[in-house]
Amino acid sequence: MAEVFVAKVSEIPDGERRIVKHDGHEIGVFHWQKQFYAYQNMCVHQGGPACEGSIMHKVEDVIGEDRTWQGQRFSATQVHFVCPWHGYEYDLRTGECVPDRSLKLKTYPAIRRGEDIYVVAE
Ligand code: FES
Numbered sequence: 001m002a003e004v005f006v007a008k009v010s011e012i013p014d015g016e017r018r019i020v021k022h023d024g025h026e027i028g029v030f031h032w033q034k035q036f037y038a039y040q041n042m043c044v045h046q047g048g049p050a051c052e053g054s055i056m057h058k059v060e061d062v063i064g065e066d067r068t069w070q071g072q073r074f075s076a077t078q079v080h081f082v083c084p085w086h087g088y089e090y091d092l093r094t095g096e097c098v099p100d101r102s103l104k105l106k107t108y109p110a111i112r113r114g115e116d117i118y119v120v121a122e
Contacts, residue, residue: 001120001121001122002022002023002120002121003111003119003120003121004020004022004027004118004119004120004121005020005116005117005118006018006020006029006038006110006116006117006118006119007029007116007117008116008117009031009112009115009116009117010115012029012031012036012117013031014031014032014033014034015031015032016030016031017029017030017051017055017081019041019051019052020119022119022121023121023122025040025041025042025121026040026042026049026051027039027040027041027051027108027119027121028040028041028050028052029110029117029119030051030055030081030092032079032092032093035093036110036111036112036117037092037093037095037110038108038109038110038119039051039090039095039105039106040107040108042105042106043083043085043088043105044088044097044103044105045083045085045086046085046086048084048085048086049083049084049085050081050083050084050088050090050105051081051105052084053081053082053083053084054081054084055079055080055081055092056074056079056080056081056082057075057076057078058074058075058078058079058080058098059072059073059074059075060073060074060075060078078091079091079092079093080092080098090105094107095107108120108121
């Protein structure tokens with residue numbers, strides 16, 4: 001196990017990410033609502049740079065009391081990032097592939113020490 005320095009907290013504003021390299025792998029480190037999340041930058045689909053894609057709130061259907069579709073809205077609580085190659089969506093807080101949560105990006109512990117962010121890599 002090795003601790004890999006990622007950046008100063010101030011260098012990754014909330015809602016942004018940083019990609020770091022370690023031992024031939026890339027790791028995407030996300031800052032979201034004062035928490036840090038780290039995933040291998042390799043999509044479960046065809047190995048694309050999943051962590052480099054757009055960050056967006058989940059789009060969810062709005063269903064009325066009469067069970068009719070009322071439209072769509074952005075979720076207030078769930079956020080995804082989208083692989084830029086073919087659009088697989090991942091839950092930013094878990095690294096799970098949203099349509100099939102049994103598929104998941106490799107995760108790494110992200111540690112904050114003072115103003116420094118590290119990930120624990122193999
Ligand atoms: S490689 Fe990521 S969606 Fe295809």
